[in-house]
Amino acid sequence: MQTLAFTFPAAAPPRGRALAGVVASGDLEVLLEPASDARITIEVTTSVEGMERTWAALFARLFAEPTRPAVHLQINDFGATPGVVGLRIAQAFDAVAQED
Amino acid sequence: MDAQRLLARNSFTELNARARARALLDPGSFRELIDPFERLSSPWLPRQGIVTQADDGLVVARGLLDGAPAVVLAIEGAFQGGSMGEVSAAKIAGSLELAAEDNARGIPTRAAIVFETGGVRLQEANLGLAGIAEIQAAMVDLRRYQPVVGIVAGPVGCYGGMSIAAGLCSYLLVTREARLGLNGPAVIEQEAGVGEFDSRDRATIWGLTGGEQRYRSGLADRYVEDDAADLRQALLDCMREGRPGRCRSERTEAFLASLAKIDGTRPATPADVATAYGKELRA
Numbered sequence: 001m002q003t004l005a006f007t008f009p010a011a012a013p014p015r016g017r018a019l020a021g022v023v024a025s026g027d028l029e030v031l032l033e034p035a036s037d038a039r040i041t042i043e044v045t046t047s048v049e050g051m052e053r054t055w056a057a058l059f060a061r062l063f064a065e066p067t068r069p070a071v072h073l074q075i076n077d078f079g080a081t082p083g084v085v086g087l088r089i090a091q092a093f094d095a096v097a098q099e100d
Numbered sequence: 101m102d103a104q105r106l107l108a109r110n111s112f113t114e115l116n117a118r119a120r121a122r123a124l125l126d127p128g129s130f131r132e133l134i135d136p137f138e139r140l141s142s143p144w145l146p147r148q149g150i151v152t153q154a155d156d157g158l159v160v161a162r163g164l165l166d167g168a169p170a171v172v173l174a175i176e177g178a179f180q181g182g183s184m185g186e187v188s189a190a191k192i193a194g195s196l197e198l199a200a201e202d203n204a205r206g207i208p209t210r211a212a213i214v215f216e217t218g219g220v221r222l223q224e225a226n227l228g229l230a231g232i233a234e235i236q237a238a239m240v241d242l243r244r245y246q247p248v249v250g251i252v253a254g255p256v257g258c259y260g261g262m263s264i265a266a267g268l269c270s271y272l273l274v275t276r277e278a279r280l281g282l283n284g285p286a287v288i289e290q291e292a293g294v295g296e297f298d299s300r301d302r303a304t305i306w307g308l309t310g311g312e313q314r315y316r317s318g319l320a321d322r323y324v325e326d327d328a329a330d331l332r333q334a335l336l337d338c339m340r341e342g343r344p345g346r347c348r349s350e351r352t353e354a355f356l357a358s359l360a361k362i363d364g365t366r367p368a369t370p371a372d373v374a375t376a377y378g379k380e381l382r383a
Contacts, residue, residue, distance in 0.1 A: 001149040001150065001151055017137060019137075019154075022153070023179045029153055031154055045146075045151050045152075076152060076154065077151065078151055
């Protein structure tokens, strides 16, 4: 098990919060909550060690432009592929976008 | 099930725990207690290098059934096999205890439990076992006031100490995908040998411990299609029927007498079990 942290610039926070996924084999859980300081902060706990560069590359691609709302993401990962991680994050952002 | 029905149905077994609880309660009445954002997760798993889930794999949903106050406790089978740890077991036991307190004060809160569990979470050992004992005590207390309805839908099934909890329910609903047993197939094979039970033989596993067989042999009360609306309807029917005269666990003498009739010198077939138990053991 390994814990990783990331920060990116962001736009205004959303109103709601959202949950996507389950901590099942090959899947992950994303808890998305609004943040107040125009940043996206990400805290990853993963069962697979040594994949820092993969996580960093995935997040850099998703959050390079500061257009996403400011949120705190807690990710509990149980060996999901980058594709599944991207889908779960998109699912969580979609859920709060529908509430706004 | 024909092709049209298959396409039209909303498979219950494919839903996660939260969606299952929502599907069972009256539309729009779902309200989650101790939700994932409260982060009441296992304190024991991280110390053993295991990633936790924010709700410890247990959804506590308040809401209504037929307009009456209810609580649905849904176990998430995909997280750690639906195993009962200190937190997840305490969420169930505490909810059932509060429901019984409601009834003692004249509020007719009823409960349903969606079992999807391999039993105790081995990493939490005695704390999980103690939690399961608390669940069982709380079920026996609550069922004095209201029906406590269990649902085993699959695909994990219901095993270990939680299979005893399933046996304590006022009513137990199963689907074809369900399995119910004290020990899982691999454990039986390991302890008794492959001649007694071949854990790779799916036909044997479902033939002896599957939902249809458990219903045929009187160990479950309703055999329901894997459809969210059908399961909700069966749950409402049980609640309308009210408390049974005697729960299954209060009819042990008849079960023991039937068990004594089974020839123990050779492995029992599904037909042997259904014949020995049969319909006369129904409430």
